[in-house]
Amino acid sequence: MSPERRTAWAFLAPSLVLIAIFRIAPLIWGAQLSLTDARGITPGAFIGLENYRELAFDPAFRDSISNTILLIATLPVWVCFPLLLAILIHQGVPGGRFYRATYFFPAILSSVIVGSIFNTLLRRDGAVNAALKLVGIAPTDWLGSSHTALLSLIAVQLWATFGMSLLIFLAGLSTVPQDMIEAARLDGARLRHLVWFIIIPALRPIIEFVAVVTTIGILTSMFGLIYVLTAGGPGTSTTLPEFLIWLELGKLNRPGYAAAISMVLFALMAGLAWAQIRIMQRNADV
Amino acid sequence: MSKRLLSIPMALIALSCLYPLFFALNNALKTNKEDILNRFGLATSPTFENFTQAWTRSHLSDYFLNSVTATVGAVLLLMLLASMAGFALAILRFPLRHLVFIAILASLMIPVQVVLVPFYKTVIAFGLLNTRIGLILSYTAFFLPFSIYLMTSFYAGLPRELTEAARIDGARFWQVWWFVMLPLGKPALITLGILNALYCWNDVLISLLVLQDKRTLMVGIAALRGEYTTNIPLLSAGIVLAALPIVAIYLIFQRQIVNGIATGAVKG
Amino acid sequence: MKYLFAATLALMGSTAMAEELTVWDWKSGDPAAASYIAAAKTAFEAAHPGVTVNFVMQPNDQYYTLLGTALSSGSGPDVFLMNGGAQAKARFGALTDLTAEAKGLAGLPEFSDGAVVHALPITIQGFVVYYNKKLYADAGLDPAKPPTTWDELKKVCEAIKAKGAAPCFAMGNKEGFGAEFFVSSLAASMLTADEQAAFAKGELKWSSPKMKAILQAFVDTKDWGWYEDGANSTAKFMDEYEMFMRGEGANTIGLLSDVAHWKQFGDMMGAENIGAFRHPAPDAVTLAADGGPMMPLAGGIGYGVNKAGKNVALATDLVKTLADAGPIAAFAKDAGILPANPAVDTSSMSSPTLTTILPWTTSAAAPMAHANASAAELEALHQQSQLLLNGETTVDKAAAALDEVQAKAHAG
Numbered sequence: 001m002s003p004e005r006r007t008a009w010a011f012l013a014p015s016l017v018l019i020a021i022f023r024i025a026p027l028i029w030g031a032q033l034s035l036t037d038a039r040g041i042t043p044g045a046f047i048g049l050e051n052y053r054e055l056a057f058d059p060a061f062r063d064s065i066s067n068t069i070l071l072i073a074t075l076p077v078w079v080c081f082p083l084l085l086a087i088l089i090h091q092g093v094p095g096g097r098f099y100r101a102t103y104f105f106p107a108i109l110s111s112v113i114v115g116s117i118f119n120t121l122l123r124r125d126g127a128v129n130a131a132l133k134l135v136g137i138a139p140t141d142w143l144g145s146s147h148t149a150l151l152s153l154i155a156v157q158l159w160a161t162f163g164m165s166l167l168i169f170l171a172g173l174s175t176v177p178q179d180m181i182e183a184a185r186l187d188g189a190r191l192r193h194l195v196w197f198i199i200i201p202a203l204r205p206i207i208e209f210v211a212v213v214t215t216i217g218i219l220t221s222m223f224g225l226i227y228v229l230t231a232g233g234p235g236t237s238t239t240l241p242e243f244l245i246w247l248e249l250g251k252l253n254r255p256g257y258a259a260a261i262s263m264v265l266f267a268l269m270a271g272l273a274w275a276q277i278r279i280m281q282r283n284a285d286v
Numbered sequence: 287m288s289k290r291l292l293s294i295p296m297a298l299i300a301l302s303c304l305y306p307l308f309f310a311l312n313n314a315l316k317t318n319k320e321d322i323l324n325r326f327g328l329a330t331s332p333t334f335e336n337f338t339q340a341w342t343r344s345h346l347s348d349y350f351l352n353s354v355t356a357t358v359g360a361v362l363l364l365m366l367l368a369s370m371a372g373f374a375l376a377i378l379r380f381p382l383r384h385l386v387f388i389a390i391l392a393s394l395m396i397p398v399q400v401v402l403v404p405f406y407k408t409v410i411a412f413g414l415l416n417t418r419i420g421l422i423l424s425y426t427a428f429f430l431p432f433s434i435y436l437m438t439s440f441y442a443g444l445p446r447e448l449t450e451a452a453r454i455d456g457a458r459f460w461q462v463w464w465f466v467m468l469p470l471g472k473p474a475l476i477t478l479g480i481l482n483a484l485y486c487w488n489d490v491l492i493s494l495l496v497l498q499d500k501r502t503l504m505v506g507i508a509a510l511r512g513e514y515t516t517n518i519p520l521l522s523a524g525i526v527l528a529a530l531p532i533v534a535i536y537l538i539f540q541r542q543i544v545n546g547i548a549t550g551a552v553k554g
Numbered sequence: 555m556k557y558l559f560a561a562t563l564a565l566m567g568s569t570a571m572a573e574e575l576t577v578w579d580w581k582s583g584d585p586a587a588a589s590y591i592a593a594a595k596t597a598f599e600a601a602h603p604g605v606t607v608n609f610v611m612q613p614n615d616q617y618y619t620l621l622g623t624a625l626s627s628g629s630g631p632d633v634f635l636m637n638g639g640a641q642a643k644a645r646f647g648a649l650t651d652l653t654a655e656a657k658g659l660a661g662l663p664e665f666s667d668g669a670v671v672h673a674l675p676i677t678i679q680g681f682v683v684y685y686n687k688k689l690y691a692d693a694g695l696d697p698a699k700p701p702t703t704w705d706e707l708k709k710v711c712e713a714i715k716a717k718g719a720a721p722c723f724a725m726g727n728k729e730g731f732g733a734e735f736f737v738s739s740l741a742a743s744m745l746t747a748d749e750q751a752a753f754a755k756g757e758l759k760w761s762s763p764k765m766k767a768i769l770q771a772f773v774d775t776k777d778w779g780w781y782e783d784g785a786n787s788t789a790k791f792m793d794e795y796e797m798f799m800r801g802e803g804a805n806t807i808g809l810l811s812d813v814a815h816w817k818q819f820g821d822m823m824g825a826e827n828i829g830a831f832r833h834p835a836p837d838a839v840t841l842a843a844d845g846g847p848m849m850p851l852a853g854g855i856g857y858g859v860n861k862a863g864k865n866v867a868l869a870t871d872l873v874k875t876l877a878d879a880g881p882i883a884a885f886a887k888d889a890g891i892l893p894a895n896p897a898v899d900t901s902s903m904s905s906p907t908l909t910t911i912l913p914w915t916t917s918a919a920a921p922m923a924h925a926n927a928s929a930a931e932l933e934a935l936h937q938q939s940q941l942l943l944n945g946e947t948t949v950d951k952a953a954a955a956l957d958e959v960q961a962k963a964h965a966g
Contacts, residue, residue, distance in 0.1 A: 004378050007459040011374040012386060015367045015430055022408060022427030023393040029404030030396075040644040041625045059955075060937070085296070094293055095300075101537060102300040105307055108484065108532050110504075110525050112511065113310050116518060119793075120326065124784025144728070144787030146946060159302070164481060168436065171477040171543050175443045205439040212391075213432060220397045227615055231729040234786040234940035245399045250619035252929045253644040255403060255626065262397050269395040319822065322796050344583060402623050410627060490613060494620055498610065499576075508613035513580055514791040514813040 027266070034259035044256050051260035061261065063236035064244050067150055071218055071240065072272065074154055078214045079207065082162045086169035087195055100170065104163035111160070115228025118156045119143070122229075143230050146237040153238050154218075157225050161217065165210050172206030173199070208280040212273045219269055241265045307529075314523035321519050336523035346506050346524055353503040354531075355418050356493070357486040360425035364433050364482050365475050367426065372437025372471075373463045377449050387438065394431035398491055406495050414496065421496045425486045433478050440474035441467060473543040480536055487532055503528050573605040573865070575872055579635035580617050581855075582609040590885035598875040607872060621645070625860070632863035633872055636673060638664025638853035639925035640932070646672045649858040650866055655874050661853025661894040664925060673858030674877040675894035676885070680810040680851040680922070681739050682830045682911060684819055686720075689804040693717040700831035702846045707834045711780050714804045724803025725781035726794030727943060730936020732785060733772060734924045735807040737935065739833035740768045742848040742920035743840050754926035756964030760956035769949045771836055773942050786940045799823055807833060810892050810915075811854050816907040817890030830907050832918060842918035849914050852922035853894060928963035931956060 001009075034051055038044030055061050085103065089096040106114060121127045122142040129139035142152040176199055184194055200207070223242050226232060232239040232247070239247075241261055248258035313321055315332035341347050374380075375387050405424075414420025448470065452462045468475075493502040501509075507524040510517065582591045595607050610631070612620055618641060624630035625648045636642045642665050649672040656662055661675035687697035693713045701707040711722035725732050745753065745764060752758040758765065775781070782803070788794055795814045798806040799822045808814040808830075819828045832847040840848050857876050859869045875881065879897040886893050887902045892915065900912075924932060938952040947955075 004459060005380040008374040008378040008380040008383075011370040011378075011463070015371040015390075015434060016386070018367075018423065018427040019390065019393050019430055021412075022405065022424060023396055023401070023431070024389070026401035026404035026408060027393075027396050029407075030401050033403065038626075041622065041648045043626070060933075085299075088292060088296065093296065094290070095297065099296055099300050100540060102303045104536055104540070105303045105533070108529050108536070109306050109310060110488065110507070110528075112516070112521060113306055113525055117306055117309055119787075119789075123787060124782070141784040141787050144784050144940075144944070146941075146944060149787075163303070164484075167477050167480065167540070167543070170540075171473040172440065172443060174473040174543060175440065177445065202443065205442045209436060209439040213394075213435070216395055220399075230787075231789075231936075233728065233730065233937060234944055235937045235946065242397065242399065245397065246619065247933060249399065249402070249622065250616065251641075251933065253618070253622060255622065258399070262399060265397055266395055270392060273391060273395065322792075322822070323800060343585075402619065403626060406623050407627050410629065415629075491616065494613065494616060495623065498624075499608070501610075505613065508615070509580070509583060509611045511614055512584055512813075513614050516792070 030259050031263055033256055034263050036256045038254070038256035038259075040253045047256075051257050052264075054257070055260055055264065060236050060239060060244060061241075064239045064241045067236075067238065067240055068219065068268070070150060071154060072215070074158075075211065075215060075218075078158060078162070078218065079165070079211050081158070082165035082210075083169050083203075083207065085162075086166050086173060087199060089166075090170065090173040091191065091194075100166075103166055106160040107163045111224030111228055114156065114160050115225055118152075119229060122152055144234055146234050149230050149234060149238045153222070153225060153229055156229065157218065157222055160225070165214060168210055168213075169203070169206065172203050176202045204280060208277060211276050211280070215272050215276065216269055219265065241268075310522045310526050310529075313519050314526050316519045318517050318519055336519045337527065340510075340520055340524040340527060344506060344510060344520070344524065346503060346527060349501050349503045349506040352418065352421075352497065352500050353487060353528075356421045356425060356497075356502060357483055359418075359422040360429070360486050361479055361482045363422065363426045364429055365479055367430060368433035368437045368478060369468060369471055369475060370463065371430075371434040372441050373467050375434070375438045376441035377462070377467070378459065390431050390434050394435060398428070402491075402495065409496055416497060416499050418497070418500070421493055421502075424492050424496050425482075425489070428492060429482050429485055433482060436478055437471065437474060440471060444470060476539050476542045480539055483535055484532055487528070573602075573868070575605065575607045575633065575865070575869055576631040577607060577609045577633045577635070577857075577872070578612055578617075578621065578631040579609065580612055580614040581635065583611040584889075586889035587885060589888055590881050593881035593884050594872075594876050594878070597878070597881060598872055601875075602868065602871070605868065625862075628862050630860050630862065632860055632865070632869040633857055633876075634860065635855055635857055637855055638675060638679075639922075640927075640929040642673055642856065642858070643667070644929070645858070646670075648861055649673060650861050650870065652859065652870065652873065655870065655877070658896060659877065659894045660896065661851075661856075663921075664853035665856045665858075673856040674873055675853035675856040676877060676882065676891075677811045677854035678851060678892040678894050678915065679812075679854035680849055680892075680915070680919075681735050681807050681833065682810065682849060682914075683739075683805050683833050684798070684808045684816070684828055684830050684907070685805045686798070686801060686803070686823070687827050687829055689714065689717075689720055689801065692719060693804070697829065700829055701834055702831065704834045704836040704838070708778070710804075711775075711778065715779055720802050720804055721782040722780040722804050723775075724788075724794045724797040724806045725785040726788040726790035726797075727785045727939060728787055728789045728793070729791075730932075730939055731790035732794070732807075733935055733939030733942075734932065735790070736772055737768055738850040738922045738924045739807055740771060740835040741765075741923035742833070742850045743835040743838035744768060745923065746839055747921075750921045750923060750926070753923055754921070756928070756960050759953075760931075760960060761950075761953040766949055766953050767837065769942065769952060772939065773949060776943055781943075786943055795819075810851075810911065812889060812891060815890055816905050816911065817903075820905050820907060825905055825907065828907055830911055832914060840920060842914070844917065846918065848920035849918045850922035851915060851919040852925045854891070856894075928960070930959050930963040934959040 035046055036044035037047045089100050124141045140148055142148050180198055184198055220242055223246060226238055226243050230238040232243050245258045245261050248254045312329055314336050315329035409415050409420055448466060449462055452466050488504055490504050490508045494505050507528060510521050510524055581587045591609055598607055646667060651670050652674055653671045656671040656674055659675055661678050662671055665671055665673040665675055685700055690697040695710060695713055701710050714722045727733055749758050797803050832849045834847045838847055842848055857873045859866055859873055863869050877895060879895050882893045882895055882898045885891055886898055886900055934956050938955055941947040942952055
């Protein structure tokens with residue numbers, strides 16, 4: 001084996017062992033569970049793809065998938081908003097250091113605190129409606145109406161977590177060679193040209209990373225806010241697969257069925273991530 | 287001039303981000319009754335009773351050490367392993383490289399909820415239940431895919447000449463990693479450290495499963511939410527206490543994510 | 555490495571041999587439960603020298619997920635707390651038989667499968683309507699005479715609505731609990747004992763005239779303007795009750811034990827400012843001894859013994875202590891719970907409202923319909939009730955959707 005290969009495997013080995021034991025093996029175990037009718041604490045018998053067939057006809061699951069599609073459609077905002085702020089801070093907007101310090105704070109606090117603030121702000125008689133009334137807009141029950149609940153939830157989660165993507169972008173921006181930027185500046189390039197032709201191409205792997213990680217994040221870590229803000233309702237309008245898994249596991253005691261939902265969620269995320277990576281790499285080759 | 291104009295929305299966002307801290311601190315100073323009757327008002331007669339109660343009677347002081355051990359242990363391990371693996375995947379050429387990368391990416395997408403039961407059984411099988419080392423290894427395993435992916439993306443974005451220059455100078459591969467990539471990776475490693483510290487520190491589910499007797503801080507705080515009622519002032523006090531270390535770490539280390547590398551300096 | 559693990563394991567095993575019992579709950583850290591837990595712990599450890607009891611309070615939102623994970627892996631605590639009804643029933647397979655210890659306790663149906671009792675109930679839970687006497691007086695109503703029939707309740711709400719100071723009922727339906735409480739409160743008087751039993755077995759359908767009438771009443775009361783706008787974004791626990799305590803609702807369907815009850819409302823609003831009545835229903839068929847409506851009543855929370863525990867006999871003794879009259883008296887006094895054990899001395903609990911309520915627990919008790927429904931039906935009820943409040947579905951459609959879930963839940 002060449003030294004390059006030897007080094008590579010030696011460097012990867014500890015990580016691969018940990019991931020195989022604690023992540024991959026349980027996944028295979030979970031896939032097995034999804035083929036059983038496990039209920040409560042009984043292990044359950046093998047029932048083939050019955051759980052998946054049931055899923056196809058489960059209205060709550062179908063609603064959760066259409067909610068997911070809407071959620072995914074907002075992905076560009078999740079990536080562009082922190083990217084834009086990171087570039088502005090990187091390019092030395094006045095007060096940039098202060099913004100860099102504060103934008104991360106919502107991410108630090110528990111969803112309980114964030115939730116109880118927005119619960120009250122978004123109420124029918126809350127501050128948001130009071131402000132809208134001043135400009136003549138009729139009040140809306142943001143979290144209680146099927147039309148606005150999911151979008152409100154998305155907005156709150158975006159606000160609460162954009163600081164993390166911002167931080168990653170800032171780290172990525174530090175790899176953009178400063179002399180290139182300076183040279184372009186001297187040639188009289190405007191900021192948007194700078195962003196489009198130098199910063200974004202140099203940042204491509206990081207943008208891809210943030211897009212993939214954000215996709216996974218919004219599909220697997222919104223439980224805290226859903227639980228506090230809407231509890232999946234009204235109806236099923238804010239029920240996401242992740243919440244459904246919790247419901248089936250913790251409340252309805254059906255681990256087999258919950259495992260089947262998890263497998264679908266896993267496949268969905270893998271598909272999305274694959275598509276994102278393909279799109280980005282194609283763009284890069286052009 | 288357009289930059290000045292941008293300052294207004296940016297400052298507004300900054301204000302909104304500061305508000306929750308103020309909200310938590312303000313509520314932590316109230317009594318439960320005052321909070322129910324007036325949640326958004328200023329604390330009229332501030333009391334530190336909630337902090338003492340959270341710290342002593344709710345045993346958060348006992349849990350604090352468990353959280354520190356698990357977080358520090360896992361974050362250091364993560365930084366080391368992720369930097370090594372990221373270097374291997376982004377810089378070195380070897381067969382199955384793509385496959386390994388895809389496997390790691392795939393493991394990133396496994397929802398924690400799905401693996402609860404099998405994961406728990408694995409922890410028991412290795413005799414790691416109720417051990418701190420078990421929690422450190424679990425955290426490392428759970429946050430490794432994300433960390434490796436970040437380091438790989440970061441290293442992939444660095445100009446290739448950096449490695450090649452070092453190789454031409456006769457450095458071995460591990461020396462390239464140690465002397466070139468580790469120092470260059472500092473911004474990403476610090477970002478990784480901050481994010482992983484946040485994930486580990488705020489985690490409830492994994493530590494709930496692994497440490498069932500000696501709890502971590504966030505589990506203790508999550509347990510403060512009752513079946514029906516939540517004593518918001520007490521919870522706020524707990525959350526403020528728990529957030530302080532993370533705020534401090536963030537404020538200290540985010541300065542290290544400096545703007546821009548000077549490629550020339552490294553080459554020379 | 556392997557030896558190290560084995561050694562750790564052996565070490566952990568041997569400390570456990572020094573007789574330690576672990577109890578999981580979501581209550582032991584609550585200040586209101588502190589003296590109860592301390593009393594039970596002291597009494598048990600005194601009777602069993604060398605044994606320590608370790609109460610571990612788990613986060614409520616992940617409690618059953620955690621418990622299910624541990625139990626299905628053959629581990630978990632020696633003793634655990636659970637809510638009566640669907641959550642307890644899902645865990646009967648992991649619990650020992652406590653029938654012999656259950657003699658004389660109330661609230662057993664929620665913790666037994668007819669023949670075998672699997673957990674000992676600690677509290678009794680039930681629903682009554684609490685009202686704000688000042689808001690009644692302001693609306694020209696007699697605070698000493700709460701409504702006893704559906705027509706009287708309608709008149710009360712008309713008067714309160716005409717006054718316009720606050721909605722008639724504070725209503726929180728974010729988690730669907732508002733609908734749950736409403737359904738059980740009306741079913742108590744609208745269903746016969748046989749119909750209640752049929753409903754529990756899934757034989758009385760949601761599309762039957764009786765159940766549809768209850769859903770219709772829910773929609774009617776909304777249309778009559780009994781509730782505030784935005785009930786679907788208001789959490790019953792505790793937004794709704796906080797509204798009531800701030801005087802932003804004349805009535806609220808509250809509990810008998812734990813929170814949102816005579817004690818909490820009395821402490822916050824002044825005991826003389828609140829009163830209670832049993833929720834009237836349209837077309838009531840089951841009436842209490844005094845001719846008034848019935849009150850839904852059920853076992854609240856209870857402790858059971860994990861079959862897979864290391865020392866089941868010792869754990870059984872611990873559950874007996876936890877259900878014993880002595881420790882529970884402290885719980886009753888501090889938290890204001892109604893004990894399932896009739897031997898508990900409740901003389902320390904004095905509240906004019908409680909004095910009104912207590913006799914009803916024997917004279918007007920009816921089954922708590924929703925607690926006997928399957929967990930899947932309750933989830934569907936939560937969703938459908940929100941759509942009903944938003945006017946996004948009809949009673950017929952909601953009943954049909956509930957029928958489907960009910961049929962499936964009781965099929966397998």
